[in-house]
Amino acid sequence: MASPGSSDNQAPSNPSTVWHPAQEWLEDDELDMDYHPAQDITEDDDDWEDHMDDESDDDGEGLEVSDAAENPHVTLGNIQIELATGDQDEQEQEGDHPRIPAARLFELLASSGLQHILQSNGWPGLAQEEDDEDDDEDDYYFSAFRNRPRTRRRTGPVEYPKVPSDEGKELMGEGHFGSDQYYVDRLKQRKKALAMNLMWRELGIDVHGVQKRADQAISQKLIPGSTADRIIHYDARSYSGQFSDDGNFFFCCAQDFRVRMYDTSNPYEWKYYKTVDYPFGRWTITDSTLSPDNRFLVYSSIRSKAYLATTDPEDDSDPTVLDFSAVPGRRRQRQGWGGPDFGIWSLRFSGDGRELVAGTDEDSVIVYDLETKQTVLNLRGRHQHHVNAVCFGDSSSPHILYSGSDDTTLRVWDRRSMGDGREAGVFMGHTEGLTYVDSKGDGRYVLSNGKDQTMKLWDLRKMMTTAKFDTIDPNIYTTDFDYRHGPYPDDYYEPHPHDCSVVTFRGHRVLKTLIRCHFSPPGSTNSRYVYSGSEDGKVYVYNLDATLAGTIDVRSATQNSRPREPDPFSAAYGMGGEMMWRTCVRDVSWHPNAPVLAASSWNGWGGSTGTCTVHSWNDGAADDEGDPPVGRNYDGKLRPIPEFNENRDNAPTIQSRRPLRSRPVRQLFVDSEPDSPEW
Template identity: 35%
Template sequence: MIKRAKDKRSCEDVNPNNGLGGTEESSAGSVFLDGEIAHLTKLRSGPHEHLSRAIKRQKLKLPLSPVTMLAARESNLSGRGRFSTSDNCHIVSRFLPTYGPMKVDNFRSRAYVSQFSVDGSLFVAGFQRSQIRIYNVEKDWKVQKDIVARSLRWTITDTCLSPDQRFLVYSSMSPLVHIVNIQSAGTESLANITEIHDGMNFSVDDDEDEEFAIFSVKFSIDGQELVASSADNCIYVYDLKANKLSLRIQAHSSDVNTVCFADESGHLIYSGSDDSLCKVWDRRCLGSRSQAAGVLTGHLEGVTFIDSRGDGRYLISNGKDQTTKLWDIRRMASNASHHRRQESDWDYRWMEYPAYARNWKHPNDLSLATYRGHSVLCTLIRCYFSPVFSTAQRYIYTGSSDSSVYIYDLVSGDQVAKLNYHDAPVRDCSWHPIYPMLVSSSWDGAIVRWEFPGDGQIHLPAKPRRNWRRNLY
């Protein structure tokens, strides 16, 4: 079971040497994030300790250029005769995917979802008008599966590939989540005509079906379960082997917009809601009351997305208060501390966020760090940690309603890149797990990729700006 943290102080009061981390609002160049996660990030994205000692002896400054790193390897300064994983990250993590964009696809329909598979060989894009496409990245982005969704209600809200990359699940504003075999022979997958799309009902009350919506659905690491979040304030776990719901948690006081497993164990679940709270659930000790293991307070508006670092400790969340926040669940509270802006007439779907509120802080903010610059309006904008293999999760990146993708340095808090091409909100984006490549998808219907090194050329012509707000719903 999780040991609940007792510290409820705001992040400004946290001692940065307490091992958990803390933030300091300061000018560029000052310490932004300190503590365990900052140390781990620096360690995993810096030269190996043997090489670091050699560097100190030679009084070289970090970061080292690739040429210096290669010279050090050839002269065996580290005594290892090869690059370590951290050496590789020290080089590769500076090659940001900022050149482009290069066209992947373009639809006359809003793109809501776009994600690489775990190994990066496949890429999934989901659009509002029933279309889901799976591209084979290693075969020049050829369409491997062209799926027309079944029983779609309003839009594709989420998709997820199974860990073995054999199946895809997709959800919409409906209680049904569908699963389709993407390894079947045919390219075209028209629901229940050319292929069967099995439906799984997440509703426990047929009378609520018209108002029921699934906003987020994810496979467990072993591929045996699905976890989903819904508009009825609940979290659901579906047992695929038994083909039935195995768990329903009355989780929040408003729509649950996002949910995910914390790590490969499957015991911990993170959720985020329009009630402005992130919660941690330990399935081993839920009991009959379905009590959360802990609550993370700090957002002043609803939470649109959560991404786990995969270690069962750290996560990030996007909020409608126009921030991304970094959390450590060892600092969670046992009870919710509600503190929201009291403006009932503000609606993020069509209104700008009040300028005077952009720097407001929650009096009981438990987050480790807050990242600002992007905008979270119009739709449930998503944010992520950068890949482990190539960057040691050194960055945080997010879509934005101002039509861009933002990349922040996790430790310094600096905005290190802003990718501009789209002319409508970028709801989702995905960084390739191995290569310095990022794909962004937007409500303008465009799916484009950004790479490094590339040739520095813009491969797509400038597009005339469309009035995407005309059809906001």
């Protein structure tokens, strides 16, 4: 099967194509994110079975596969698996050994359970450890089995951070993050109700400064509800979506290599703007960023090139190519720094709109100048793993950079003192890789999400010095947990001895993909909260003292919002013919001026499609008498989909009994938008 972004990507012409369990493997491409290497066919693919047979003859502990036509079985050390045909629920007993149907085995192979069974019985793995510069693509396909966690030996009970956090309560009291929610009217000895606050504002009782603070206190309590105002459907998973700084614009990236743009100047009545695409993307669009003046959008894939497109709906010109491998005064190289094969995980515009910062899978941070169209800074040799997330520290200055990596560290870079090529400081505290970082924009506070299932708030004044960090090995404190394959075990968690974070937030799930977190905006929330998507289909909103302020249940809001599609890939994924509705909220954006929130999710049957759901504050109401009704379904161009509405109104509620797994997109081509090319 060709990669999703190639021109050879077409729908299968042979309806009798046999499904293969490799199509249902977890995203082995996502060494930290979203590229699936099995979609790039190589000349070595035909040699897989021969290669495995050769390895199995070494010492009797490898993989042994007998002639499937005579006696199909697999021997894994002291485990013997025998393949049997027949109904999935059928088990024939032969002596003391049950015969398990092949479909049951393949379902186990497609999950994370087989790894733990094999490891507990002493099986070393499907492939040898890879060398530093190993070019054998076959080994790359088995990375999921190679990347096994190292279990810690805890000497005592689990010690989770205190909730509520004393440091967080202090920040709330100082006014850095909203007004004190526990303020009590000293005359009435009670909290002001929402209606009373509104009445005082209308009467103008307070002076201007106090009245302004009262208005902010009102807005910070308006957390959007779970009921979706509208559900926007895509035929591919949604990876990210953000409002512009002024709230007049929203864009959403999907795995079909398209970025849809919407006019959200009225946050309750969106209008479709335009769509741009990535012609030769790899696996998905990894990130996109909007210029401060809303005129240009830059978006990337797992390539060294990004695309710059105008947001003007009347401008249909081709996007401009931004080559992040272009090195001043040097010819383009085949491999190494500046090579054409590195991928971009994260992109951000500078506050003045003149530069871009990118995090790559070459463990580097690159700054790109839009005027000269060249890289002006490449920070390598410090991060020891992929850089999943980057951002500028101050919206008014391009000097401070943050970068979060799978080496568990958050680095602070000051471009005014880069003579030795080292960072200005380091934040340590996560025990697994970082999936996202977000700056408050004040040059002081930064937020990060980690695969250790925590979100952390950092203060620039408390960062660790480079000299001290150089004496510490961060690999000692990590298990190398692979977040793609299952939940994070409790016995993997251990407080970091060098944790310099201010507040730690727990409760959401950072699994399956690089889930994002954000500070809430100052206008609509008084900067009162931090929030994150989650693998369980919810948005978690936290107070600064680490207590939970509220949740938005995207899964319940979208359940059965589109009909099942009777195609062979959907049936194959269910393994037993049972397709479950799965939701993973990957990115969330809070409107800067209104209590409206947009969640971009993997959402649908098998989690293979995507949605962007719009949620607003409705005081807990489950329905609305307004027009159009809430919870209606729309396509990517905001055209109503009546058949989706009918399906949801008539379908029973089905509760999922299995956690969401990542898998390749089942759509081999996109035809949801007329007159658009097929990939």
